[in-house]
Amino acid sequence: MTREEIARELHDKGCNCCQAVVMAFKDKLPIDEQAAMQMASAFGRGMSGIKETCGCVSGMAMVCGLTGNTMMFKGLASRFREENGDTNCPRLLALQGKGHSCSDLVGCAARLLEDVV
Numbered sequence: 571m572t573r574e575e576i577a578r579e580l581h582d583k584g585c586n587c588c589q590a591v592v593m594a595f596k597d598k599l600p601i602d603e604q605a606a607m608q609m610a611s612a613f614g615r616g617m618s619g620i621k622e623t624c625g626c627v628s629g630m631a632m633v634c635g636l637t638g639n640t641m642m643f644k645g646l647a648s649r650f651r652e653e654n655g656d657t658n659c660p661r662l663l664a665l666q667g668k669g670h671s672c673s674d675l676v677g678c679a680a681r682l683l684e685d686v687v
Contacts, residue, residue, distance in 0.1 A: 577680035578673050586614020587676050591629025594680045598687050599636045616659025624659045626650070626679035633683055642686045649682055 571579075577594035585593060588610040596603050612618045613628040627647055634643040651657050654675060655665050662675060670678075 572681070573684045574677040574681040577676045581673050581676045586611065587625030587672055587679075588613035588629040588632070589625075590676045591626050591679045591683070592632050595633045595637070595683065595687055599633070601636065621660045622658065624657055624662050624675065626675045627657045630679050630683055633687060637687050639686050646682050646686065650679060653678055 573594045577590045580593050581587060581590035585607075589607055592599070592606050592610040593603070596606055599606055601609070610625075610629060610632060613623075613632075614625040616622050616624060617628065627650055630646050630650065631643050634640050634646065647657055654662060654670060656662050663672075666672070
């Protein structure tokens with residue numbers, strides 16, 4: 571399975587967007603699975619529902635930071651915005667009827683990260 575497929579599957583099984591992206595790279599992280607899940611838990615739904623940055627984008631930032639690829643994050647976030655129209659959770663949700671879903675966003679984030687990590 572690709573990391574994109576893994577992230578989509580995790581999201582479909584109940585992980586929030588951030589958790590799904592982070593856990594798709596769990597084998598690359600210097601922390602254990604439980605700590606990674608807990609760390610990412612507050613970043614789904616636009617940062618615990620406060621309607622800010624998409625959890626997929628937060629997950630990309632976490633994976634970049636934990637794998638020593640922090641400098642790559644800005645470019646990844648730009649590519650995510652180019653492909654999906656925004657990085658803000660509510661604005662992305664408003665675009666969902668136009669060809670993408672949260673599962674698609676999770677998959678996109680994992681696919682972009684796979685090129686870096």
